[in-house]
Amino acid sequence: MNACKVNTAENTELKNLFRACGFQTLLADMVATAKTEETQYHLVDTIEKFYEFLNLLVAQRIFAIDLETTSTNPLIARIVGISFSWQAREAYYIPLMVPEGTACLSADIVLSNIRAVLEDKNIKKIGQNIKYDLLVFRRNNILLQGIVFDTMIASYLLNPEKRNHNLDDIAFEYLSYKTIATSEVIGSGKEQITMDQADVAKVCKYACQDADISFRLADVMEPRLKEGALSELLQDIEIPLLYVLAEMEWNGIGLNTHLLHEMSDTLTAKLQQIEKEIYASAGYEFNISSPRQLSEVLFEKLELPRLRRTKTGLSTDANVLTTLAWQHALPKLVLEYRQLMKLKNTYVDALPGMVNPNTGRIHTSFNQTVTATGRLSSSEPNLQNIPIRTEIGRQIRRAFIPSGNDTMFLSADYSQIELRILAHFSEDEALMTAFHQDKDIHSSVAAAIYGVPIENVTSEMRRNAKAVDFGIVYGLSEFGLSRDTGLSLEKAREFIDSYFALFQGVKRFRNKVVDQARICGYVKTLFHRKRFIPDICSEDKKRRNLSERIAVNTIIQGSAADLIKVAMNNIHTRLQEGVYGAKMLLQIHDELLFEVQKDTITLTRSMVQEEMSRAVMLNVPIKVNIKTGVNWMETE
DNA sequence: GCATTCTGCAA
């Protein structure tokens, strides 16, 4: 049998996988391959064929669609071709870009003829990472509608911990199908497709395969989702959300690059100054950014105490340096240097380069299939970790600006949403009461633990209580708590004990979660998002403990993620009423940032407030704080 | 060039 080409590394990997599953069969016999399967892939490259194709297309109620493009960035990409499949092992490819000198259908004619089908919400579409296609179509003034299935999202819901949800991996997992390697068709896959590298027939084969596989996957994955009670989560939350995320990515956010350039110059001057002081303090010049060279200075030259080790040497992280700062001037200088260098390299200097030349704005990617808990992630650039905690860092937020003088930012954030969800699940009397009475939750917890009236809670008491509240959400240990509060291990243990004595509902909830996880092997969120916890019964205490923390945290963090996704969908629907003059720009886990027309700001404010608060009914109130400002710093 | 390690930013 002629199995497809598999490189050595992949081959070994597959064999190991099969061994792990107890299979002895030869690799070649196990895997269906592109080369041994009968497929009918049609190249639609003449106007006659296109009209034939069109006749078939308009008769379909559901099909898979896939775009070949010139770039991985949908806001730059141009369409190379479009593939369709509405029957297993059969697909059509319409090239829109071909080698120079070759004839090709006009993109205008093709797009204008298929537009009605693409924009018909009653004609169902399937895709792999279809948010991408949605954005590329939008650049071509086509508003894709009727999306009912995304194989990437389906794979994510079936196993959110999987690292790759690319089509090749999913096809192998659910269809035992080994695709033609992309590299065989168009090179490394990261390069742009140029017609010198690949002729149309090859691209056709690859494009048709993707649409075909996507179509077949939907068929296989749908029952799997039903089995896992995940269909509603996909249809009611994730698929509608994909449109919202595409809209947010499309909108982008304005950046005052001039301000950032000024900040960069200031930082450069400060850094040079600190650098000089560090060299003077050390006695010689070295690379401050190199942990290895720095530890040589700190621990060999200056003979400062060696506080903590890493895998490869001595740690020089902020904790270590803060402790060492008591004994020597250098660690403090390095801390300052590191802080400024971090801000400069990661934000101040990097962000201006991410501005899209066509729109003059920053367009992040919101990834829907990355986190194990159901949260979104943001990348290129990550706009979910813009500094806020230190004054100098916070200044960076001033550079994020609304598009014009008639617009402002509006930010809306959930107040203590994770603890409210904890109160909801645990039905803890004390916690529920505190929220019903709208008490400051950390002060309230401090008052209970220290046994003082809430007005007598000191800032230190509150700080410690806050650390425990965080700890509960993350799954706490006395070590972690003592590390965070500076309390002794003994004190930290006492603190935790008294917390659980007072909040017995929380204790019961934790035990219940762990028991459930042991029994079914997974935990579920508010909207039935699942995460498997295979190590929950591990013999290894460390792994077991980690699994228990993961179990508790996933329910809380994941439910909070579900909740804000529902709110985003509902707000998006409301915004389409058209009376608001507002755009959703960013989601930062418990916060939404909007750009709003000044004259509709009151209206938008109350709508956002309403939709976020009523996204789901908990047994405690949901509180939302809303602020407006002329830049992102002013809305904090 | 690519992967790993350390570091540090956010919720």
Place this chain on the structure above:
DNA sequence: TATTGCAGAATGC
């Protein structure tokens, strides 16, 4: 030796 992420610089292969 607290949960989830992304990214830059140094470093090693």
